[in-house]
Amino acid sequence: MSKDISEITRRDIIDLFVIGLENPDDPLCNDRLYWSGRMDEEIFLSRLFELHSMPSTDGRYKDAFGDIHQHCTNNSDWDVDWIFYDSRFDLLHAEDEIFLNFLCEVFHPAVRLERQNWEGFLEEFNKLLKLDGFIIKESCKISGRSVYNWERLVDQNIIAKSQGEDLKEKFDSKYISSQIEIMNSTIETAPNVAIGKAKELLETCCKTILDEQHIAYSADLDLTQLMKRACESIGLSAKSVDKSTESGNIAARILGNLGAISQGMAELRNLYGDGHGRTRGFRPLPNRYANLAVGTSVAAVKFMWDTYVERIKK
Template sequence: MTQPARELVNLRAREAVRDVMSGTLLRDIDDMWQDELFAPPAEDPEPVGGQRVTRFQGYLDQVDWTDPGHVARAIRVFEVAIRPVFFHPDTPEWDPSDLIERIRRLFARDGYTIDESGRFSGGRSIVLQSADLADLRDTTVILEHLERIEHAVVRDDPALAIGSAKELVESTAKLVLRERDQEFDSGYDLPKLVKLAEESLHLHPAQNRQDPDGTQTIRKVLGAALTITSGIAELRNDYGTGHGRDTAPTGLGPRHARLAVNAARLWCQFMLDTLGDPKAPWQKTATNPASGQEQPTPESADAKL
């Protein structure tokens, strides 16, 4: 059963920004959303306060809070929306410090930090969506690593995120090999597992093929992706979890964690996309149980006649 996609910004945080809009002009609310290419709502939703707060809610309702692209644009809207709170002149009538602290606390639940000027950074690090794994026989181990990486970045643990990114690549390679009924030794290191997995899907840049994946351009990108997986392994050896060390690594920050996580995503996503693509070149061959060699399927053989 596919797990429901997880919202990237919690409801209370969204409402906290919305409620700031009571003193904002309707025209300004429209501008801040439409500047980020959100269409105006066909009609305002059921009232959730005054007209301005309700208008803002209408835009909130149009955001897919599970889509990283939608959320990134909405966060830029939030920066504009809360700017007056951060730059409000000191007056005895209103002290915004408690409101700012509450907004920061609510967004921290999803890994965001808000600096002194109201700029957002961070957020949940999403490697793969659960839906990408729906057609595979055993996704438990991949989903486990997704959860570990997400928590590692949220709680600002770059070493754990880097270690988990390496494990995600390793688990994805093993999953691909199992799906392709390819034998492998549990002691194989990451570069060997990655090489075998790529070869099993006809993706290794050294393989000479007459299909789109064999073009010089695609092979160049695949070669870079292969290099990235080796870099993740080395990064994990130097900084990540999984090896005993006398002192904790220093100097790492969330940007290093995201570097490792996004690098892992590049390779894992393409491997899983290829594994699940019914038109991928590897689908046109089948393994001969007697010889262990891949041979053209009857469909692909007929195509050559």
């Protein structure tokens, strides 16, 4: 089991339980979500923990079940947030699985109060959990009501990020490193920025390859022309491949598609990137397109740069 959910995230989630969410209809009255919902605390916790095997903090009772029953159900003399600071459960520092199972149980249809704004809390919890790589999502339905479980998020751009780190070392440039950092960090939050940076990375690679070979080029070249010039300079053109074999024909088609990448990237950036003013009605593309743009750009740049390095070694 892991401990990837930071104490900061846990405290932010606990604050939501204690302080509540702002009610847009009544700013003076926050929406609240009590963690045990319509159940008594000891009944709720029994769904997750073996309370009869856990110690009591009150000498009059032999186990945690009796202790909690007395101080929460019989005589409510504990603070509402006691569960988050009780060392027997240690939710602030427990393994991720324990903390997440607790949160999922809060939203179980047998527990939650439907009249409460539980969906608003679920949304806010997920905003925080996603930062640490987790999400709570529907797993099934019981009597038509959603049951939730947690999942570890898979980084959809992990290959591109890995190759991006490799590129930062290869180029040894603070500017390029910063562009790659911005590109990767904005895929989810600002896909239009990531798309713009993906195009810039291609441009920078092409110019660097040409500059390293002392090959002159016009500042007026667009990305497609620039990429064509750079690729030809390192032998990456369909014309340079022997097409007398099947493998040669395949290689020629692949190299021919490098030009299509630059053309598509330029068009994508012009329509959805961050380089132009936008009207009020502008709607950015979904994040998956930014993932595609970044992944394509990084893969193309790595291929071109590796080819250039191999060429100068000969």
